[in-house]
Amino acid sequence: xxxxxxxxxxxxxxxxxxxxxxxxxxxxxxxxxxxxxxxxxxxxxxxxxxxxxxxxxxxxxxxxxxxxxxxxxxxxxxxxxxxxxxxxxxxxxxxxxxxxxxxxxxxxxxxxxxxxxxxxxxxxxxxxxxxxxxxxxxxxxxxxxxxxxxxxxxxxxxxxxxxxxxxxxxxxxxxxxxxxxxxxxxxxxxxxxxxxxxxxxxxxxxxxxxxxxxxxxxxxxxxxxxxxxxxxxxxxxxxxxxxxxxxxxxxxxxxxxxxxxxxxxxxxxxxxxxxxxxxxxxxxxxxxxx
Numbered sequence: 001x002x003x004x005x006x007x008x009x010x011x012x013x014x015x016x017x018x019x020x021x022x023x024x025x026x027x028x029x030x031x032x033x034x035x036x037x038x039x040x041x042x043x044x045x046x047x048x049x050x051x052x053x054x055x056x057x058x059x060x061x062x063x064x065x066x067x068x069x070x071x072x073x074x075x076x077x078x079x080x081x082x083x084x085x086x087x088x089x090x091x092x093x094x095x096x097x098x099x100x101x102x103x104x105x106x107x108x109x110x111x112x113x114x115x116x117x118x119x120x121x122x123x124x125x126x127x128x129x130x131x132x133x134x135x136x137x138x139x140x141x142x143x144x145x146x147x148x149x150x151x152x153x154x155x156x157x158x159x160x161x162x163x164x165x166x167x168x169x170x171x172x173x174x175x176x177x178x179x180x181x182x183x184x185x186x187x188x189x190x191x192x193x194x195x196x197x198x199x200x201x202x203x204x205x206x207x208x209x210x211x212x213x214x215x216x217x218x219x220x221x222x223x224x225x226x227x228x229x230x231x232x233x234x235x236x237x238x239x240x241x242x243x244x245x246x247x248x249x250x251x252x253x254x255x256x257x258x259x260x261x262x263x264x265x266x267x268x269x270x271x272x273x274x275x276x277x278x279x280x281x282x283x284x285x286x287x288x289x290x
Contacts, residue, residue: 007019007033007034008022008023008031008033008034008035009022009033009052010030010031010032010033010035010052010053011024011025011030011031011050011051011052012024012025012031012035012050013025013031013035013036013037013038014035014036015036016036024049024050025038025047025049025050025051026038026049027047027048027049027051027068028040028041028047028066028067028068029041029047029051029066030047030051030052030053030054031051031052032052032053033052040065040066041054041063041065041066041067041068042054042065043063043064043065043067043084043085044056044057044062044063044082044083044084044085045057045063045067045070045083046063046067046068046069046070047067047068048068048069049068056082056083057070057082057083057084058070058082059079059080059081059082059102060072060073060078060079060099060100060101060102061073061079061100062079062084062085062086062087063085064085065085072099072100073087073099073100073101074087074099075096075097075098075099075118076089076090076095076096076116076117076118077089077090077096077116078090078096078101078102078103078104079102080102080103089115089116090104090113090115090116090117091104091115091132092112092113092114092115092117092132092133093106093107093112093113093132093133094106094107094113094117094132095107095113095117095118095119095120096117096118097118097119107120107132108120108147109129109147109149110122110123110128110129110146110147110148110149111123111129111147112129112131112132112133112134112135113132113133114133115133121135122146122147123135123144123146123147123148124146125144125145125146125148125166126138126143126144126164126165126166127144127148127164128144128148128149128150128151129148129149137163137164138151138160138163138164138165139151139163140160140161140162140163140165140180140181141153141154141159141160141179141180141181142154142160142180143160143165143166143167143168144166145166153180154168154180155168155196156177156180156196156198157170157171157176157177157195157196157197157198158170158171158177158180158196159171159177159180159181159182159183160180160181161181161182168180170195170196171183171192171195171196171197172195172214173192173193173194173195173197173214174186174191174192174212174213174214175192175197175212176192176197176198176199176200177197177198178198178199185211185212186200186209186211186212186213187200187211187230188208188209188210188211188213188230188231189202189203189208189209189227189228189229189230190202190203190209190213190228191203191209191213191214191215191216192213192214193214193215202227202228203216203225203227203228203229204216204227205225205226205227205229205247206218206219206224206225206244206245206246206247207219207225207229207245208225208229208230208231208232209229209230210230211230218244218245219232219244219245219246220232220244221241221242221243221244221267221268222234222235222240222241222263222266222267222268223235223241223246223263223267224241224246224247224248224249225247226247234260234261234262234263234267235249235258235263235267236249236261237258237259237260237261237284238251238252238257238258238282238283238284239251239252239258239267239282240252240258240267240268240269240270241267241268242268242269249267251281251282252270252279252281252282252283253270253281254278254279254280254281254283255272255273255278255279256270256271256272256273256279256283257270257271257273257279257283257284257285257286258270258271258283258284259271259284259285273286274286276288276289277289
């Protein structure tokens, strides 16, 4: 409508040649007093209908040129400054779960996110955070709980045989581990009596053990062994052993003999020479008396 003899007020305009016929500026435009046209609302501002001065958009909002309202930044985005025509993306490793915010939140330890995220993802058990946007499997020999930044090495004697495991497993008796990744059988002549061994124990003299043994066995009568043995040896001819678990054999006394090197007749005793025969100590056989 007409404004009398004065100029058009701010937020309106009059066409050239019709200075008293004022029109209200439409939404998205503005004007000062006495304007002959309305100007486009600048970016980062809003201009409702009848706007006399562009209104700056607040933090957490944005507006393109010619806007009547400021648009709230959506989830996963933010704007930290006033008067902007865009919203920034949250960086990888951060998030924003609300709208109209001026900053993003950092993901917690053991969590990741891509850019523009509205939430973070927790690294699964067996994984750890290797980058702000990446969880990777823990290498063999280590484990992790859910939401871990780092992996934890297995205790000595325990193993995690592949990547991405959540628990370490102790080696069974008869086995050992030195690299936290695999259990190995004890060699013959050694044994491991308990779970979680890092080394095998040598078998004592007078005993033996096979591959992967969790215990050793005493040598029977007629046999002997040194330490670290995987088998027992028959007493040689002229010697014997009448006790289990012997580390050596005894010599036959004079007048007695033991003929076998391989235990065919029995190496657990010596035999007395018959009438008219004699034998020195440690004899394999008897000889006729002269």
